[in-house]
Amino acid sequence: MKKENIKEFLKQLKAQCPDVEIVQEKEERLIYAHGCYPVEYKWILQGPYKYLPLAIVRPNSTQDVSIIMALSDRYDISVIPYGGGSGIVGGTIPDHEEIMIDMKKLRSFEINPIDCTATGGAGWTGAEFENMLNEHGFTSGHYPQSFQSAVLGGMVSTRAIGTFSTKYGKMDDMVNSLEVVLPNGHIVQTHRTPKASTGPELDQLFLGAEGVYGLVTKVEMKIYPMAEKRYFEAYTFSKTEDALEAIRQFVQNGVHPAVVRVYDEEEAIPKIEKYGYEPGQVFVVFGYEGLKEIVDLEVKLVKRYAEASNGVCRGPKPGNDWFKTRFSTKKMLDYDAIKGGTADAIEVAAPWDSIVNVWREMRKALEPLCESVDCHFSHVYHTGASVYVIFHAKTNGDDFDGEKRYRECLDTAIRTSVANGGNVSHHHGSGKAKAKYLVLEHGEGGIEVMQKIKDALDPKGLVNKGVLGL
Ligand SMILES: Cc1cc2nc3c(=O)[nH]c(=O)nc-3n(C[C@H](O)[C@H](O)[C@H](O)COP(=O)(O)OP(=O)(O)OC[C@H]3O[C@@H](n4cnc5c(N)ncnc54)[C@H](O)[C@@H]3O)c2cc1C
Missing domain, CATH: 3.30.43.10 (Uridine Diphospho-n-acetylenolpyruvylglucosamine Reductase, domain 2)
Structure with missing residues (x-):
């Protein structure tokens, strides 16, 4: 520079x-x-x-x-x-x-109802893009909590995910093609066909790259006809492991409700109290959308698997309530604002055979450093799931102590995740905060590949210096 x-x-x-x-x-x-x-x-x-x-x-x-x-x-x-x-x-x-x-200011918009795709400039917020699609009778299915502020280019660059991910997938699945400007100013358009056998998939190079390999200027997204029916239903389970087992079984058998959210015994407490259920239980929301017949069938199939794990159906109201308040992150922001306080949502993923251990051990490791730890599981896959571990900590000191405690919590959370078979980040990216931990996930070899690509595309290292540790 x-x-x-x-x-x-x-x-x-x-x-x-x-x-x-x-x-x-x-x-x-x-x-x-x-x-x-x-x-x-x-x-x-x-x-x-x-x-x-x-x-x-x-x-x-x-x-x-x-x-x-x-x-x-x-x-x-x-x-x-x-x-x-x-x-x-x-x-x-x-x-x-x-x-x-x-x-x-990059706000072009084109829709192709035949291919079921829409191409937006990198600057549309998720909410703006979704509203335009809705006017044409389509949806992107992408509703992250930061829907009103995050924009298409940022969401591609962090591999973001929304609350309806079990049906529509994550940003990685939603992108059909990208337009990118490389660090030297050259423009690249990745191919738009549904499949190609012409070398590596270049979208993958820029997805989650957080800008280090180039700037995303346009995003072609897969879109879907608006759902005929949307329906929510809540369940309680006696323990987290039972809820996860039911979900693993139905997902691996091809049942994909749009929303799956499991609040563990601690995070569930306010909800269990609110609805007057027996204390100590786990609270779960399932959400469905699509063609009416498919939704009705999925509701029935989920019930079969949930009841086999001793889940109790609590009807639509608690699920509808979750939908109305789903964008709130007040508790976390309150802790960040306290003198000496800090909070964050650490989201990691693990295979099914490790996810319970990752959740349990991360909770256990963070509790001594925090006033409270909330954990929920809201993105599930064929081979595993992600867990959010949300820590709220308060020191008796000033905001320098708050920063120090934050770093201790982050370090503890990530190292515990990796030690138990989890990863470093599920969908928030690495930025500069988690950059030093990437080697735990990719190994020296993986980091070498990432750095060599960086050196080839941006030899002077001018774009997003330090992000992803590059
Ligand atoms: C309250 C709250 C709730 C959240 N909920 C969710 C959630 O539900 N799901 C989720 O996935 N995330 C969530 N996040 C995290 C955040 O919203 C995502 O990481 C989001 O994708 C970032 O998008 P942005 O446009 O704000 O990007 P920025 O914050 O502006 O940038 C993020 C990174 O991408 C790079 N970048 C930005 N634009 C481009 C571009 N056009 N080309 C190349 N690189 C670019 C930046 O340099 C930076 O490294 C939440 C955050 C908050 C504060």
Whole structure:
């Protein structure tokens, strides 16, 4: 990065793309200085903010992004693509005097009802994209909790996932093709056919790459006709293991309700109390959508497997209540705001034969460091599941102590997951927060491959320096 080149870079950018907005006011730079990584909250509370980007640029088109990247390459300017800023692993920390490329003005939209695909610019939020699809009678099936802030490019780049994932899959499954601008400004369109046998699938290189190999400018998504019927039903089980066993059995036998959420004995307490069920039980929500006959059949089949594991059906009301409050993350944010407090949702995945151990051991390891630990399972697959371990901790000290406790909790959570057969991250990405743990998952060999691709595509290391540890 050559900071002294910034003036010339911006001058050239103005000359070549007069419509690209360039922002250098301190207040705006402060807004872009952080995302939603809990440590960034602590930095805000600790005093003068640590890192500010040098400037923010707002391209209007793929062509603008291409010119920005070619110029940043020519003038050695480090850059960070910035989507909705809802990332929670520190993927957008400007700690190398970067400029931010705000991708939110990329807002093209095309729908192809015959192929059942829609192509959106990287800047649409999940909610905006979904609303446009709904107007045409389609859905993406992608409803992450950050639906109103995360944008298409950011969600591709972190391999995001939504609450209806058991039916519609994760972002990795939803993408049909991508348009990407490489660090040297070249534009790549990956192929749009449903299958090809022409070498590696290039979408996979950019999915979850958090920008290190290039900037996603357009996303072609698979879409689905809007559901004829949507239905929720809650169950209670006497223990987490029983609920997971029922779910493993029905998923492996091809039953895929859209929503599967298992709240363990601790996280279930407020819900069990609210509905007056017998204390100590596990609370589960199943959600179904699609053609009416398929929904009715899935409800019946899930009941068969749930009852075989001693599950008790509690009817639709508690499930409908969950649907109405599904975007709330208040408890976590409250802890982040407390002096000396901290909180985060650590999400990891494990095969079925390890998931119970991962959940139990992570809970056990975090409890001594925290006031409370909540755990739920909300994404399940043929071969395994993910578990959210949400820690809420409070020190008697200041926000530096809060930051220290955060790092202890994160370290404990990840090392315990990996030691018991789980991974480092299921869908939040790695950013800079989890970068040093990636070697635990990929091994030295895997990291070497990732670094060699980085060196080939971005030899000066100008894009998202430090993210994924590259
Ligand atoms: C309250 C809350 C709830 C959340 N719920 C969920 C959830 O349910 N499911 C889930 O998966 N995640 C969730 N998250 C995490 C977050 O929303 C996701 O990681 C999301 O995908 C990030 O998208 P973004 O547009 O905000 O990306 P940003 O935060 O702007 O960026 C994330 C990373 O991607 C890079 N990037 C951004 N845009 C591009 C681009 N166009 N091309 C290349 N790289 C790019 C950035 O440089 C950064 O490294 C939640 C976060 C919060 C705060």
